[in-house]
Amino acid sequence: MSERDTEVGGVPVAALKRHAELSEQVEDARWRYYVLDQPTVSDAQFDEWFRELLALEEAHPPLQTPDSPTQKVGAPISGDFAKVSHLNRMESLDNAFNEADMAAWMARVERLAERDPGPYLCELKIDGLAIALVYRDGKLERGATRGDGRVGDDVTANVRTIKGVPHRLKGEGVPSLVEVRGEVYIPVEGFQRLNEQLVEQGRPPFANPRNSAAGTLRQKDARVTAQRPLRMLVHGIGLWEGSAVPRAQSEVYERLREFGLPVSDLFQVVPGLTGVDEFIEHYRVHRHDPAYEIDGVVVKVDDFRTQRELGSTSRAPRWAIAYKYPPEEVNTKLLDIQVGVGRTGRVTPYAVMEPIVVAGSTVERATLHNAATVIKKGVLVGDTVVLRKAGDVIPEIVGAVTALRDGSEREFVMPTHCPECGTELAYEKEGDADLRCPNARSCPAQIRERLYFAAGRRALDIDGLGYVAATALTQPVPPQEPVLRTEADLFDLTIEQLMPIRSVVRDQDTGLPKLDPETGEQKVVSLFANLDGGPSQAARTLVEELDRAKAAPLAQVLVALSIRHVGPPTARDLAEAMRSIDAIMDASEEELASVKGIGARVAATIREWFEVDWHREIVERWRAAGVRMDDGPAPEKTEPQILEGLTFVVTGTLEAYTRDTASEALTSRGGKVAGSVSKKTSFLVAGENAGSKYDKAVGLGVPILDEQGFAVLLDEGPEAAARVAVTEEP
Structure with a gap:
């Protein structure tokens, strides 16, 4: 082909072909969006096509004709109305x-x-x-x-x-x-x-x-x-x-x-x-x-x-x-609907999708909450779905693009038995929306989730016991037997027990096991042993962290026990009032309900939890291993109440404090700690990677303190802190 044949009317053939292809895609998308009310592509995809059309026409002006999509408004009108x-x-x-x-x-x-x-x-x-x-x-x-x-x-x-x-x-x-x-x-x-x-x-x-x-x-x-x-x-x-x-x-x-x-x-x-x-x-x-x-x-x-x-x-x-604004909704393929088992036994369907970037992050999983939600959203496995992710909010499937269905899609059927232990699923009480696995004591999934939760920053803050380690300890690579069959064993772990543990290597993007290219078998790696067979630093760190966690305050221990409705604020109220695990175990519902912030419903849940034999076994095994189970006599309030009447939010990573110890420093001085920023927030204490709470504080004009400003607040009070706070214009 001669050089002249590569152009038509001064426009490269490749550009002509691409312009024709994009024009057809844009016109079809407009027809489906404006006339049929059945959009099949996301706004972000449409904008990308349209911008490419504009760029082609700017580079090659002959392409900009009166019938180009860039010269039109809206779309052809429908035939259903006058x-x-x-x-x-x-x-x-x-x-x-x-x-x-x-x-x-x-x-x-x-x-x-x-x-x-x-x-x-x-x-x-x-x-x-x-x-x-x-x-x-x-x-x-x-x-x-x-x-x-x-x-x-x-x-x-x-x-x-x-x-x-x-x-x-x-x-x-x-x-x-x-x-x-x-x-x-x-x-x-x-x-x-x-x-x-x-x-x-x-x-x-x-x-x-x-x-x-x-x-x-x-x-x-x-x-x-x-x-x-x-x-x-x-x-x-x-x-x-x-x-x-x-x-x-x-x-x-x-x-x-x-x-x-x-x-x-x-x-x-x-x-x-x-x-x-x-x-x-x-x-x-x-x-x-x-x-x-x-x-x-x-x-x-x-x-x-x-x-x-x-x-x-x-x-x-x-x-x-x-x-x-950057798109918060995209279209992607729903490959499957699977179920996961949480630490309370709740069985939750979740969507497995083709990985896609939305709101700045790659998403391939989205919760579907329960079987009723799947039905309400009307989604089928194999659908093209609309996925929304707004800021830090968990990704959500909005619905299906039904116009793209070809008949190969299938309905999701909720399992009748636990996918992890095989126990028949049931509703905890009449009228519940969520199915649960009733095998709370032995279900490996529930034990794994409770272990991971107990090691989290809201509970015992155990470095080295992340999700991979929690999985390997409870569901190791066969033929190895689980090292932990109950969280009661947690504080008895030894380096010798950790050494043989292996874990499946998973792809960071898909979460699927990586395969050995030669054998086709799953790749596995030792978590706690060096190549020479000796214990790794990870093994030593985990054992040291477990020993350190034994001295955690009672409130953190209560959170780690995974008692329903007992999160950090409730645990702090309970520990401050009762002072010991024995006092809590022996308290009546009425006595528990009288504690500030508890109430009758939570009191009943606490009482029920401690009446279960294997729950008490966890407490006694942890106690025998040296875990602190009381905070001693109530200390006299020595800190001046300089923050009384003020509300604070703590976010991000601080060097000298965990989020809990920062909250304790504020409450001990009379301050109140909230979980979200509002107009009533007096100060936001922000460490590294503060995220959306920082943005919201900026939008509301809430004063922001870094770690140095936080120290000024604790030592000198709110007036001094206000002088060093950052107040950005929204």
């Missing part, structure tokens, strides 16, 4: 994905405008369905979807059922003709309830709230629409006739609110780029505070005169842009 023309064209928005994109857009606006284009209006980008309402002489005349921007579907009958949308405008100065634009959505809670109802009726659930809003608005029977929790927020106008037109977007919002239209309070007018960035960052932290889903922030030039001067491209206004 068609209506919009009074003015409804446009789409260009996107920004980072601070550089925002700065470039604002620089372009400043260059094109004849005057200072500020201020700017910032508002939330609702993940809903665009709609245009026409009011003539104050009366609702028509509601239409965006369609292709010029022609949309007439959904007036359904719009009239939306709560909060007035059939007649009120107040003074109502225009004789006005077209308002907005977004129709379903609140997150309403979406969850709707999907549960659909599955109960044997119908496929919606993939996401936007999909559910679109499907609901396009119901042919308005009575169905009326039964669903649709809402609307107005965010602009297309036409205004018959009265004085406001001079700015923000003034329009005030007028529309006076007319009785639903307008969000969550917008802000700012002078320039700094204010825009602050608004974007605030809602990056508080993304899930609104009752509805958002996927970014829309930034608009507030002044209408400047908007008119800036004009529009073929598809989008130059005076507005959408800043899109």
